Every structure is written in C-alpha cells, then in structure tokens.
Amino acid sequence: MDWIDFATPKTISEAVELLASKGDRARLIAGGTDLLVQLRGGRRSVDLVVDAKQIPELNEMSYSPQNGLVIGAAVPCYLIYADNAIAEAYPGLIDAASLIGGIQIQGRASLGGNLCNAAPSGDSIPPIIALGGVAHIAGSNGSRQVAAEDFCTGPGRNVLQDGEMLVSINIPVPVAHSGASYLRFIPRNEMDIAVVGVGTSVVLDESGQNFVSARISLASVAPIPVFAKEAGDSLAGKPVSEATIQEASEKAIAAATPISDMRGTIRQRNHLVGVLTRRTLNIAVERARGG
Amino acid sequence: MVANIVLSEVEYTHIGKRPIRPDGVDKVIGRAQYGPDITLKGLLHGKVLRSPYAHARIKSIDTSQAEDYPGVKAVITAQDLPFASLSKEELGAGYQALKFASDHILAGGKVLFKGHPVAAVAAANPHVAEEAAKLIKVEYEELPPVMSVLEAMADGATLLHDDLYTSSLGETSQTASNVAAHARYEKGDVVQGFDEAAVVVEREFQTASVHQGYIEPHNGTALWSADGQLDVWCSTQGAFTVRSSLANVLRHPVSKIKVTPMEMGGGFGGKISIYLEPLAALLSKKSGQPVKLVMNRVEVFEASGPAAGSLIKVKMGATKDGKLTACQAELALDAGAYPGSPAMSAAMCAFACYDYPNGLLDAYDVVVNKPKTQAYRAPGSPQAAYAVESVVDELCEKLGIDPVEFRLRNASKEGTRRIEGPVYRRIGLVECLEAARSHNHYQTPVDVQPSGKLRGRGVASGFWFNRGFVSSCNLTLNPDGTVSVVMGSVDLCGTRASIAQQTAEALGIAYEDIKPSIADTDSIGYTFITGGSRTTFATGLATINASQDIKQRMIERAAAIWEAKVEDVEYVDAVLQHKSDSELRMTFKELAGRTLTTGGSITAQCNIDPPGEGNSFAVHIVDVEVDQETGKVDILRYTAIQDCGKAVHPSYVEGQMQGGAAQGIGWALNEEYFFNGQGQMTNSSFLDYRMPISLDLPMIDTVIVEVANPGHPYGVRGVGETPIVPPLAAIANAVYQATGVRMQSLPITPGKVLDALWSQNGS
Amino acid sequence: MPGPTHVQATINGEEVNFLCEPRQSLLEVLRDVLGMTGTKEGCNDGNCGACTVLFDGRIIDSCLVLGVEIQGREVTTIEGLATADGLHPIQQAFLENAALQCGICTPGFIVAAKGLLDEEPDADEGRIRHWLAGNLCRCTGYDKIVRAVLDAGEKMK
Amino acid sequence: MVTVFIPTMLQPITGGVKQFDCEATNLRQVIERLDQLFPGIKDKLVEDGRIKPNLAVAIDGEVARMGLLEKVGENSEVHFVPAIGGGAC
Known part of the structure; x- marks a missing residue:
C-alpha cells in the first residue's frame, strides 16, 4: 500500500477542514472494510485517511417514536441490530445490517460507509432508500440533506463534494401498519456480493388488506442502487394480492438495467428482481400486519 | 442423529484410538511456526x-x-x-x-x-x-490468449510454445502443438462391446479450473x-x-x-x-x-497452480440386466502454461470402480494461457468421476436399476484387471457399496419439501491409487524410555499423530512416550512429499520397521547386560525377558535408563520405498434441495463412506473424508476461475472465488469401512485423496433427481440451473 | 513523508507501546512489529477470518484495522487465551474434537468462537455456523469445528 | 515365462502384438528381449539408461522401485503405465 497519513479529528469542523485541505486525496474512514481493501488493491489512492470514529455526531445512534432513527455515519452494523428498539421498528434495515460481510465485518462496517462506498451491490442501500432515508451532509459550505435515492451517482461515486462528509443517516418514524424487508440473492449463504438485492417497504390500511403506499429499491441491477418508484407507486391504493404484487414485480424488472458479468446474466438478474420483489413484498406485508 | 461409524475388522492398542495430536497445543495457542x-x-x-x-x-x-x-x-x-x-x-x-x-x-x-x-x-x-x-x-x-482445451487443440491454434511437440509414449509429433501428450489404453473391443449393449449413453462434460484454496499463502x-x-x-x-x-x-x-x-x-x-x-x-x-x-491472495489465485479444467466425453453401454459391456472416454485436461496436467491419471481413474470387458481411453495434456496446473487431491480423478458417474446414473435410470445395486453388479474387486493392465489386490469397493445400501441415509426416503422446493438424492463412487514412495525416519530411544521419531514427512493434517500411534503400537509403549518431529533436508534421509495419500502408509511403515530394529537392539543390550545369549532374550509387550530365566526381566523404561552406561544410545533408522499401497474407494450419498425460482442448490444431508484400510486415528480420517467432501461440494456448486476475454482472472479473492463457508454445509456423516490392506502390517491404506472424487457427480446426480436436468458443466451455479430449468420448460 | 506514529494500547491485558506507519494494518503490527505471529494472514481483505482478534471484546478482522486505530483500545489475540493454569476451554475442545487439521485457520476460529461463547455459551449449531461464516476452513468441512464449539460452550456455561 | 503387455500406442512397433512372453530375471532383460524382437521399442521406453520420466513399469501390480534393475519373477506380468503424480491432503 502507498504511504498514507492518518488524522483523528474530534469535531465535524476539524474533519471538514482536513478533508477540504486535501480535496479528492482525502477520505473519511469509519469501519475501513471497503477503503483499506481498495487502497491495498490499488483501486483507490489517497494521501490522507480521516478517522470518523472520534467525532461524536458520527457515532450517535438514537431512535424515538417521535423523531425516527438517527444513525451516525460511523456506527458499526452490530450496534444497530443489537438495539432491540431499533430492531423492532426497522426490521427491513436489520435484514441488511446483519448480512453485510460476516460477524467480523459487522463489528466495524457502518451503514454510512456502505452508502458512501456507493457500490451498486451495497446491501444496506436499498432498504435505506425503501425506508425513505435521508443523508445528512456537512461541509465547508454548511450542511445539507440528500435523499438516499439521490446519494449515489455512479459505481463508487456519490454526491459528496471535496471537503464534504456524511454525518448521519436519518430514517423517518415507521407509520402504523407499515413493514419493510430486504433480501438478496447470493450463491453462498453469507459472505457474498448480491447478484440482486431488493428492499421494499409498504404501508397498509387499517384492515391490512390494502396498500396505502410502497417503496421498492434494487441493488446490483444498474450502475447505482435503483429507486423503482413506479413499481412501488403501482401498489398504492391497491389490494394486497398476488396480482398486484406480481404487477409491482414486473415494474421493478422494468426499472432494472442489469449487465451480464461473472456474478450473473441480464436474464437471471431480471428474473431475480421479480422473485425477490415478490418475496420481500410478502415479508413486508406480513410485518406490516404485525406478523 | 447418525454421525461417524467405524466398521472395524481388527482392534489394536493404539491404532484406531483418538489421542490428542502431538503438535496440537502449539497450534491452538498460536505458537506453531508456519x-x-x-x-x-x-x-x-x-x-x-x-x-x-x-x-x-x-x-x-x-x-x-x-x-x-x-x-x-x-x-x-x-x-x-x-x-x-x-x-x-x-x-x-x-x-x-x-x-x-x-x-x-x-x-x-x-x-x-x-x-x-x-x-x-x-x-x-x-x-x-x-x-x-x-x-x-x-x-x-x-x-491472443488461448484459454480452453478446444481452442488450444483446434487446427491453426495460436501456439504457446514454438518448441512443444506432442509426445505419445515415446513417439513425438513432427509439428509443434499445444497438445503436450496423448496416451491411449484399451482392452477388449469397444465396438463389439457397444453392439452387445441394450442401452448406451454418451455425454460430454466440462469442468472449470478450480483452486486448492489453502488458507495460508x-x-x-x-x-x-x-x-x-x-x-x-x-x-x-x-x-x-x-x-x-x-x-x-x-x-x-x-x-x-x-x-x-x-x-x-x-x-x-x-x-x-x-x-x-x-x-x-x-x-x-x-x-x-x-x-x-x-504471496497475497490475488497472487495465490492468479499465479499458483489451480486444478485442471477439463473436457471429457464418456460413452458406456450395459445389458438389460445392468452389466457393463463397454466403457470409452476421451479426456482433455488443461495443463495451464506448461505441460503436466493430470490427464493420464484422470484416464486411469475414470473407470477404476468398474469391472468391464471392453474399454478404450484417450487422454490429452493440453497447454493453455492459465497458471500452470498443479496437483489437487486425487489429481484428475474428480473430473473423470464427474463424467463417468453421471453417465452411470443415466444408465441406471434408463435401465430402472437402483444406482447402488448397479454399481455392485459391476464393482471392481480383487482380481479385476485394470485397463492399464495390473490386477487389483484386496480392495473394499463392494464393502463400501454395501455399507451405503444399508446406511440409514440411503434407507430413509428423501422427504418432500412442503414449500415446493425440489429435492433429490445422488450417489457416486470414486477411486484413488494411493502410493508408497520413499520415506525415511530416525528413531532414538531416550534414557527416560521415550522414543524420538524424526521423519522427513511434513505434517499436513495430523500425521505426527498417526505415525506416533503406529510406532507406539509396534514398540508396545505408550503413545505419549513417542515424540515425533520433522527434520530439515540435512538431518534425515530423502523423503518424498506428503501427498498421494502416502504418509501414514509409507512413513508409518518406515517407523514400524525401525521399531523392529530398536527392539532387536534392546534385546541385544539386555543380553549383554545379563551376559546371556541374544537368542535367549525376547521382547514381549515392551518387556525384555529371558526365555527360560524368569528372574531376568526388564521393562522398556528400565533398559532405556541403562543404555548410556552400557554402550550408549540405541537408535534405528529406516529408508524405504515400500510396495503394497492399498487402493482406496469411496461412495458418497447426498440430498440436495433446489430452489427453482433462484436456481440455488443447498446440501441437506451428506454421507461419505470409504474403505480406509485400518483407520489409524479415526478422527483425522473422518476429518479427511469431511474436508474432501467439502472441497468436492465447492467444486460442484460454486468454485471456478472466471476469465475475461483477455484471459485475465476476474475473481481472484475469497469473496468471489466462493469456497464453502460454515453455513453452506451440514454435518458430514462418515462411515469408515475397514478392509485391511494386506500390504501393511496393520492394514493401513491412504485416505486423504479419495474423498474429493465422488462429490461432483453425487451432487450432479442429486440435482438431476430434484429437477430432471442433467448438469453437464461444473460448477452447477444458480445461473446454470435456472438456464437449464428454463430450457427444460421451453421458456 | 512524516515518520511512524506512536501508539499505546492494551494487548492481551498488557500495556503495549509501539511505532507504526499509518498504512500498516493491525495484523501487520501484531505480526511484524510485535512478533505475535499467532494471528494469521489468509487473504488480507476480510474474507477468511484467519486474522480474527477481539477488539474491545468484539471480533474483527485485524487486516481491516489500521495499527494506529487501536490507540487507547484493547485487543485480545490467540496468544492471550491460554493462561499459566492451562488452555482455554475452547482450545481444549478444539484439541479433543480434532477440530484442526493444518491449523492455519485455527487461531481465527478459536478467537471468533470466544467472541460468541463469552456472550452466548448456549449457542446452537445454527447460531455457531452463522457466527463463523466469516472464518474459512479448507481442511475440515467445519463439522468438527462446529462440534468443538458446541462442546466448549457446554464447558463454559 | 514373464508376460509383457504391450501398450496400445506401441503396438504399431510390434505389428499388433499385444502380449509377449520371455525369459528374464529383471526389467532390463525384459526390455532387451523386447527390443531384439521388435527393434526400436527400447528407445520408446528408456532414456539415458532409465525408464522415461513420464512412464512407470508395473510388475505384478507394483510400480517398479528399482527401475531397470527391478526383479521379475518366473510368472510375472509386466505393464507399462503412465507415471502418476502425487496429490495430497
């Protein structure tokens, strides 16, 4: 690995200053599970690594039924799924947090890092999008908010400008009769990259028989995680049925633009989008019904 | 729950027991020096x-x-x-x-x-x-890179080496070629054999390059x-x-x-x-x-030897009552950049489980622009067994004969002549097949999954030669009555224990009193590699021989101490005694304590190249579940049955069987080298080269069948390699039973299963 | 290019001071700087678990942590499990169950198992297989490893 | 008499003869007898006074350890087989 400098700022402003001083030659590190591999493999090169773990805001994790969930960008996955209140309120997010890497990786990797890494296959991104997550960004020109679905701009690229950093991901309060789910397809049973991943969230009416709204997001079927808005919208106001779910699955397939590579073919991936959309919607519905 | 069964013929004091390995503590505390x-x-x-x-x-x-x-x-x-x-x-x-x-x-x-x-x-x-x-x-x-045997063997193919000619048992081609070697073996008349068959199945199979996947670079x-x-x-x-x-x-x-x-x-x-x-x-x-x-992991994948990819055509014929009439195979294995694929051993292993009258084998060693192929556990045999055992399964289906029954009707046994000529001595394939037939796993029907996922069972058998080769050891009797065993055989996975057990057995002393260690090349006689399933057999024999020498020298020493005739002293159960004077009696430890004052140390050495290696056979049974929506295959239950001769340390024998099965499962389902159009490997990491993880496997049940090898005093056969041979076909056969599609290319990835299901449904 | 950084941490219960370059991983520091070679390198990219250590009680891959990141923190390696009184129950269970063959993955498995059993000695086969999914073993097929961890769990209750 | 089995690929030299009986006490003599009857066959089997590296000779099912010096018994069978490399665990 090439030489790097390492800095441990204690505040956001200190971190922003450090990042701004080096432009694209600086990178924030939370778990480091992606960045160190990229640096070692020569796929990324930086001069300065800025540690996110000493900055209080980046380590915040709070949930309240009033304000929803705030997950600091450096909070490792295991802390999220170890929190019973969060696990109960956001099972769709837990689906993803508990399958990123193995237990060792989950001891370090953060959802913020997963989002910033902006891999098309990033497992936590579809559920964050499906749950209406928002990225809170700090930078030399102040802070801003970006919807999760707008955060990734290309493979390994995101909206962060030089000198900007992700502070936290905020996820709204789950409304009554809502449920979410994330599933990915991999050839092994863990420790793998999604051939396809699908995150869905649904809101049902009081009877639990009709969709009020739904959001669907897909991984590994485009250069960035896909927000399949039309697929989710197609369910709004419709009854929960095989036919409506099938229709949404087909719309999800339409939103996918996969390529063929060593992990899967276009045909296989489109097919899996359909299968996983159906499966995740069924799980989300079940969870929304309190199952 | 069925777990590990040992079907034992003979019991010994130390052999067949499960002591803690001598190098164990260092390895669990992190002190062992790799x-x-x-x-x-x-x-x-x-x-x-x-x-x-x-x-x-x-x-x-x-x-x-x-x-x-x-x-x-x-x-x-x-x-x-x-x-x-x-x-x-x-x-x-x-x-x-x-x-x-x-x-x-x-x-x-x-x-x-x-x-x-x-x-x-x-x-x-x-x-x-x-x-x-x-x-x-x-x-x-x-x-331009040449990546497959087909490309490499085609007319006008780009040549890797200007000066490589095809060698065919001494005959060398006149023009340069990517085919480094061709071998042919035959017996009887296959044309006539196929004429006599009621059913003939002919299929072509491909396997990808796979890596041994050792964790240490x-x-x-x-x-x-x-x-x-x-x-x-x-x-x-x-x-x-x-x-x-x-x-x-x-x-x-x-x-x-x-x-x-x-x-x-x-x-x-x-x-x-x-x-x-x-x-x-x-x-x-x-x-x-x-x-x-x-090396880093990328280098290990890209620049150390994978196992050969293969293209294998198999044709087999049988009568209505399930007797094989002819077996034919053409095997091309890729050697990577330099000659040396295991094509010939693949050919020799292909039909080794069967007794058949007519056979024809052609094997080709072909160079391609991949890293140079190296041995991988029973080199060549898994690829060949995948093809042959798949065809056998299809024959069984066409004939309506149970797959274990069919194999029993055609099984190689003592006296069966192999296609390259030699005749089998005492082997245990029939015993393995019988153990499979009566096993709880085989007797229990595959349960149907209510969720609608497809389930099926597959069976396959496998063979490896096992070999002897040269081994050396030095034994030293220490003054405290322990014995140091210095050997040239590197310990890959517990051979210090299996050698110590054999030495203890031969000397009649405690296992704990044997101190095995491994020497550098200046300190011991030439010893061939640990590989070929030879170490427990050949190095074990060396220590048994040297132990006899130690005993004889102890008899001589006792005779000298007692001023008796050597022929009047005997060594019985680690006690030296005078044959007629019961007063004259000394334990092993007592004599050891007197050696330094009665002429010095007693040592013995042995250098051998032993004949009598026992061939090894295995039969595996696997149940799989296939998710027809995703094409994913899961292993539900797995049983490995093998003739191990006498299992010296059954735990490590089971470990070999389980580990070999696991590697075979990986080979069957997910492991492969992906190359892009420029011949560059694109999945050179443990993330993308998908070896089985703990969640991918069930407990792997074993049955150790002990058919003593007459070539070893305790009946030991090698065990390490055969377990990787049957899984590929067993899984392919199980997937067939579950889905109705024959997978003729490994690995059986979810994508391939989906494609096969789609073409089956015509969609 | 500035010089190496001074780091102070607690490793296996003892305060340790060392110098390292920021680019050096914790794994490199343990092996090359501190001479603690019990922690093994299998892949250097977090996919084999051979370099598993406990980091403030939590298992991590030491190849994916920088040496400088352990400033002020606690690390436990395979060398820290056995005491003068003898082996840790997990180490003993690995020996008795023949749960190691070549042994290169063994330290990682034992440390990972400790991370589990310290919290959940009752972990069943499914939980153990899930917990150990990040540790590759190529020799055993995992059977005897899983049995050893079950056995150790019994002893640690 | 020792029975020698001629590999398929050498049968062109023997004019299709598949088996050959001779008197011999070791492998060197077997190959000399063969070469007397089928000139040129020795060159295919032996190089620099040794069995060729890719070849092994099985006598009564045992691979010859002593090369050309390997003893053959009165009723031995001699087969020329490919040399098999060692695999491992």
Whole structure:
C-alpha cells in the first residue's frame, strides 16, 4: 500500500477542514472494510485517511417514536441490530445490517460507509432508500440533506463534494401498519456480493388488506442502487394480492438495467428482481400486519 | 442423529484410538511456526512484479528506477537465472524441461499467464518493495490468449510454445502443438462391446479450473551465504522436492541447499511446486541478506497452480440386466502454461470402480494461457468421476436399476484387471457399496419439501491409487524410555499423530512416550512429499520397521547386560525377558535408563520405498434441495463412506473424508476461475472465488469401512485423496433427481440451473 | 513523508507501546512489529477470518484495522487465551474434537468462537455456523469445528 | 515365462502384438528381449539408461522401485503405465 497519513479529528469542523485541505486525496474512514481493501488493491489512492470514529455526531445512534432513527455515519452494523428498539421498528434495515460481510465485518462496517462506498451491490442501500432515508451532509459550505435515492451517482461515486462528509443517516418514524424487508440473492449463504438485492417497504390500511403506499429499491441491477418508484407507486391504493404484487414485480424488472458479468446474466438478474420483489413484498406485508 | 461409524475388522492398542495430536497445543495457542511466521536478523522483504497479460512477448524490461529507489536492496529478472546463460548444447536432453521450469519461475521471452512473474524486488519492508516493483518498466507485445482445451487443440491454434511437440509414449509429433501428450489404453473391443449393449449413453462434460484454496499463502525465505550455502524456509509438502527443484533451476548443488519445512497451512497438492523460493534465493544472493516473500491472495489465485479444467466425453453401454459391456472416454485436461496436467491419471481413474470387458481411453495434456496446473487431491480423478458417474446414473435410470445395486453388479474387486493392465489386490469397493445400501441415509426416503422446493438424492463412487514412495525416519530411544521419531514427512493434517500411534503400537509403549518431529533436508534421509495419500502408509511403515530394529537392539543390550545369549532374550509387550530365566526381566523404561552406561544410545533408522499401497474407494450419498425460482442448490444431508484400510486415528480420517467432501461440494456448486476475454482472472479473492463457508454445509456423516490392506502390517491404506472424487457427480446426480436436468458443466451455479430449468420448460 | 506514529494500547491485558506507519494494518503490527505471529494472514481483505482478534471484546478482522486505530483500545489475540493454569476451554475442545487439521485457520476460529461463547455459551449449531461464516476452513468441512464449539460452550456455561 | 503387455500406442512397433512372453530375471532383460524382437521399442521406453520420466513399469501390480534393475519373477506380468503424480491432503 502507498504511504498514507492518518488524522483523528474530534469535531465535524476539524474533519471538514482536513478533508477540504486535501480535496479528492482525502477520505473519511469509519469501519475501513471497503477503503483499506481498495487502497491495498490499488483501486483507490489517497494521501490522507480521516478517522470518523472520534467525532461524536458520527457515532450517535438514537431512535424515538417521535423523531425516527438517527444513525451516525460511523456506527458499526452490530450496534444497530443489537438495539432491540431499533430492531423492532426497522426490521427491513436489520435484514441488511446483519448480512453485510460476516460477524467480523459487522463489528466495524457502518451503514454510512456502505452508502458512501456507493457500490451498486451495497446491501444496506436499498432498504435505506425503501425506508425513505435521508443523508445528512456537512461541509465547508454548511450542511445539507440528500435523499438516499439521490446519494449515489455512479459505481463508487456519490454526491459528496471535496471537503464534504456524511454525518448521519436519518430514517423517518415507521407509520402504523407499515413493514419493510430486504433480501438478496447470493450463491453462498453469507459472505457474498448480491447478484440482486431488493428492499421494499409498504404501508397498509387499517384492515391490512390494502396498500396505502410502497417503496421498492434494487441493488446490483444498474450502475447505482435503483429507486423503482413506479413499481412501488403501482401498489398504492391497491389490494394486497398476488396480482398486484406480481404487477409491482414486473415494474421493478422494468426499472432494472442489469449487465451480464461473472456474478450473473441480464436474464437471471431480471428474473431475480421479480422473485425477490415478490418475496420481500410478502415479508413486508406480513410485518406490516404485525406478523 | 447418525454421525461417524467405524466398521472395524481388527482392534489394536493404539491404532484406531483418538489421542490428542502431538503438535496440537502449539497450534491452538498460536505458537506453531508456519512459513510466513519466520523472522531472521536483517530480513528483507520481497515483492514480485507480475504480467498483467495472459499471453505476451516481453520486448524489454527496465529495472533502473526500481534499483535506485530508496530502501531497495536487489532487483532480479530472468537474466539472473542460470538458464539465461546456458546454451541448448550445454543442457542437452534436459533443455526443454529446464527451460519450462526456469521460465515458470521468471518469464524469459514470453509471459504465458496473467500473474506470470517477470521481476522481483527486495527491500527493507514489503511496502517499499511493492512501491519499487511498480517502477519496473516492462514493454509487452500482446498475443491472443488461448484459454480452453478446444481452442488450444483446434487446427491453426495460436501456439504457446514454438518448441512443444506432442509426445505419445515415446513417439513425438513432427509439428509443434499445444497438445503436450496423448496416451491411449484399451482392452477388449469397444465396438463389439457397444453392439452387445441394450442401452448406451454418451455425454460430454466440462469442468472449470478450480483452486486448492489453502488458507495460508505461498511463502519462501532464503539466505544465500557468501560461501554458497543456501538455506531455505518455506511451507511445502516436501522439503526434498523443494531442494531438488531449487538445485535444478538454480544449477546449485543439492549439498549446498538446506530446506527447512515450516508448519504448513494447507496444501492439497498445491504446495509441491516451487514459486517464491528461487526468487528469495536469488534476491538473497544479490543483496547478501535473508529475504522473505509471501504471496497475497490475488497472487495465490492468479499465479499458483489451480486444478485442471477439463473436457471429457464418456460413452458406456450395459445389458438389460445392468452389466457393463463397454466403457470409452476421451479426456482433455488443461495443463495451464506448461505441460503436466493430470490427464493420464484422470484416464486411469475414470473407470477404476468398474469391472468391464471392453474399454478404450484417450487422454490429452493440453497447454493453455492459465497458471500452470498443479496437483489437487486425487489429481484428475474428480473430473473423470464427474463424467463417468453421471453417465452411470443415466444408465441406471434408463435401465430402472437402483444406482447402488448397479454399481455392485459391476464393482471392481480383487482380481479385476485394470485397463492399464495390473490386477487389483484386496480392495473394499463392494464393502463400501454395501455399507451405503444399508446406511440409514440411503434407507430413509428423501422427504418432500412442503414449500415446493425440489429435492433429490445422488450417489457416486470414486477411486484413488494411493502410493508408497520413499520415506525415511530416525528413531532414538531416550534414557527416560521415550522414543524420538524424526521423519522427513511434513505434517499436513495430523500425521505426527498417526505415525506416533503406529510406532507406539509396534514398540508396545505408550503413545505419549513417542515424540515425533520433522527434520530439515540435512538431518534425515530423502523423503518424498506428503501427498498421494502416502504418509501414514509409507512413513508409518518406515517407523514400524525401525521399531523392529530398536527392539532387536534392546534385546541385544539386555543380553549383554545379563551376559546371556541374544537368542535367549525376547521382547514381549515392551518387556525384555529371558526365555527360560524368569528372574531376568526388564521393562522398556528400565533398559532405556541403562543404555548410556552400557554402550550408549540405541537408535534405528529406516529408508524405504515400500510396495503394497492399498487402493482406496469411496461412495458418497447426498440430498440436495433446489430452489427453482433462484436456481440455488443447498446440501441437506451428506454421507461419505470409504474403505480406509485400518483407520489409524479415526478422527483425522473422518476429518479427511469431511474436508474432501467439502472441497468436492465447492467444486460442484460454486468454485471456478472466471476469465475475461483477455484471459485475465476476474475473481481472484475469497469473496468471489466462493469456497464453502460454515453455513453452506451440514454435518458430514462418515462411515469408515475397514478392509485391511494386506500390504501393511496393520492394514493401513491412504485416505486423504479419495474423498474429493465422488462429490461432483453425487451432487450432479442429486440435482438431476430434484429437477430432471442433467448438469453437464461444473460448477452447477444458480445461473446454470435456472438456464437449464428454463430450457427444460421451453421458456 | 512524516515518520511512524506512536501508539499505546492494551494487548492481551498488557500495556503495549509501539511505532507504526499509518498504512500498516493491525495484523501487520501484531505480526511484524510485535512478533505475535499467532494471528494469521489468509487473504488480507476480510474474507477468511484467519486474522480474527477481539477488539474491545468484539471480533474483527485485524487486516481491516489500521495499527494506529487501536490507540487507547484493547485487543485480545490467540496468544492471550491460554493462561499459566492451562488452555482455554475452547482450545481444549478444539484439541479433543480434532477440530484442526493444518491449523492455519485455527487461531481465527478459536478467537471468533470466544467472541460468541463469552456472550452466548448456549449457542446452537445454527447460531455457531452463522457466527463463523466469516472464518474459512479448507481442511475440515467445519463439522468438527462446529462440534468443538458446541462442546466448549457446554464447558463454559 | 514373464508376460509383457504391450501398450496400445506401441503396438504399431510390434505389428499388433499385444502380449509377449520371455525369459528374464529383471526389467532390463525384459526390455532387451523386447527390443531384439521388435527393434526400436527400447528407445520408446528408456532414456539415458532409465525408464522415461513420464512412464512407470508395473510388475505384478507394483510400480517398479528399482527401475531397470527391478526383479521379475518366473510368472510375472509386466505393464507399462503412465507415471502418476502425487496429490495430497
């Protein structure tokens, strides 16, 4: 690995200053599970690594039924799924947090890092999008908010400008009769990259028989995680049925633009989008019904 | 729950028991010294510059910037290998073999696979070495890569080597070719045999390149002293093989090379060849300091030997009542960049489980632009068994005969003549098949899954020769009555225990009183690699023989002490006693305590190349579940049955069977080298080269069938390799039963299963 | 290029001071700087678990942590499990169950198992297989490893 | 008499003869007898006074350890088989 400098700022402003001083030659590190591999493999090169773990805001994790969930960008996955209140309120997010890497990786990797890494296959991104997550960004020109679905701009690229950093991901309060789910397809049973991943969230009416709204997001079927808005919208106001779910699955397939590579073919991936959309919607519905 | 069953014929005091291995404590506390753990005063670290291309001519190499880089102590290229300065005339008949060996270590004129070493650097630390390696400028002229045996064998194919000719048992082709060798074996008349068949099945199968996947990367550390003495430390299956390979490519006398084998983090056949050792040696020679090189995982995948990919055609015919009439196969195995695929052993193994009147085998060793193939657990046999056992399954289906019953009707047994000529001695295939038939797993129907997922069961058998080869050991009787056993066999997975048990059995003393250790090449007689399922058999025999010698010397010593005749003293259950005078009696330990004052130490040694290795057979049963929506195959239940002769340490025998099965499961389902259009491997990590993880496997039940090998006093057969042979076909057969599609290409990935299901449904 | 950084941490219960370059991983620091070679390198990219250590009680891959990141923190390696009184129950269970063959993955498995059993000695086969999914073993097929962890769990209750 | 089995690929030299009986006490003599009857066959089997590296000779099912010096018994069977490399665990 090439030489790097390492800095441990204690505040956001200190971190922003450090990042701004080096432009694209600086990178924030939370778990480091992606960045160190990229640096070692020569796929990324930086001069300065800025540690996110000493900055209080980046380590915040709070949930309240009033304000929803705030997950600091450096909070490792295991802390999220170890929190019973969060696990109960956001099972769709837990689906993803508990399958990123193995237990060792989950001891370090953060959802913020997963989002910033902006891999098309990033497992936590579809559920964050499906749950209406928002990225809170700090930078030399102040802070801003970006919807999760707008955060990734290309493979390994995101909206962060030089000198900007992700502070936290905020996820709204789950409304009554809502449920979410994330599933990915991999050839092994863990420790793998999604051939396809699908995150869905649904809101049902009081009877639990009709969709009020739904959001669907897909991984590994485009250069960035896909927000399949039309697929989710197609369910709004419709009854929960095989036919409506099938229709949404087909719309999800339409939103996918996969390529063929060593992990899967276009045909296989489109097919899996359909299968996983159906499966995740069924799980989300079940969870929304309190199952 | 059925777990591990041992079907034992004979019981012994130590053999067949499950003591704690002698090297166990060091390995569970992290003290054991593996190859990469070594450190020496003034140690430098090396880095290899490798070819980014699968096939290219090297036009020039400029190392000047790397040499000038601060911290760099030495830079080498192929010009530093002795081959560069030797003429064809000087080398004579050995020219081509040395050219291949030398070029494999550091590319001369051409690079023949992505990852082929081109240069190497030694520096104060690995990061500096890596930075400097990037400063070496290499100009390449790209050539089209040849990636499959079909391409390589086609007329007008691009040639990897201008000077490679097809050798066919001494006959050599007139024109250069990518086919390095062709062998043919036959018996009877296959044409007539197929005429007599009621059912004939003919199919073609392909398997991808797969890697042994040992967790410890290749490593080598060397110190070349000013007097020409070369000391090497490395992880290898055979220190003497490393020594002779180094002597060959470095043109350095064997007597000036000492190889110390370190603990070994897995080999499976892949740690026999040298890679880094000669580079470390040359860098040390140039820098005057010790140099260590360790591959990273990408290098292990891209530049150490995978197992051969294969293209195999099989045709088999049987009568209505299920008797085989003819067996024919054509096997092409890719050797990678240099000749040496296990095509011939694949051919010899192909129909080894069957007794058939007519047979014809053609085997081809073919070079392609992949890393040079190395041995991987029963080299060639899994690929061949995948093809043959799939065809057998189809024959059974067509004939309506139970697959175990069919195999029993045609099973090889004592007296069956193999196609290459020799006749089997006592073997245990029939016993394995019978154990399979009566096993709870086979007797229990595959339960149907209510969720609608498809389930099926598959069976397959497998064979490996097992071998003897040369082993050496030195035994020393210590004054406290323990016995040190020094051997040349590297311990891959518990052979210190299995050797100690045999020595204890032979001497009649406690297992704990045997102290096994492994010596460097200066300290013990030549010993062949740990591999070929030979160590417990051959090195075990060496220690048994040496133990007899120890006993005899103890008898002589007791006779001297008692002033008795040697022939009047006997050794019974570790007690020395006079045959007629019951007063004259001494325990093993008592005599040991008196050795230093009655003439000195008692030692014995043995160097053997034993005949009598026992062939090994296995039968595996697997239940799978296939998700027809995703194409994913899950293993529900797995049972491995094998004739192990006498299992010396049943726990480690079971471990071999379970580990081999797990590797076979990986080979069957997910493992493969992906190459892009330029012949570059694209999945060279443990993330994308998907070996089974703990969640992918169930407990693997075993049945050890003990059909004693008459060639060993305790009936030991080798066990390590056969377990990887049956899983590929067993799983393919199970997938067929579940889905109705025959998977004729490995691995059986979810994508392939989906494609097959879609074409079955016509959608 | 500035010089190496001074780091102070607690390793296996003892305060340790060392110098390292920021680019050096914790794995490199343990092996090359501190001479603690019990922690093994299998892949250097977090996919084999051979370098597993406990980091403030939580298992992590030491190849994916920088040496400088352990400033002020606690690390436990395989060398820290056995005491003068003897082996840790997990180590003993690995020996008795023949749960190691070549042994290169063994330290990682034992440390990972400790991370589990310290919290959940009752972990069942499914939980153990899930917990150990990040540790590759190529020799055993995991059967005897899983049995050893079950056995150790019994002893640690 | 020792029975020698001629490999398929050498049968062109023997004019299709598949089996050959001779008197011999070791492998060197077997090959000399063969070569007397089928000139040129020795060159296919032996190089620099040794069995060729890719070849092994099985005598009564045992691979010859002593090369050309390997003893053959009165009723031995001699087969020329491919040399098999070692795999491993």
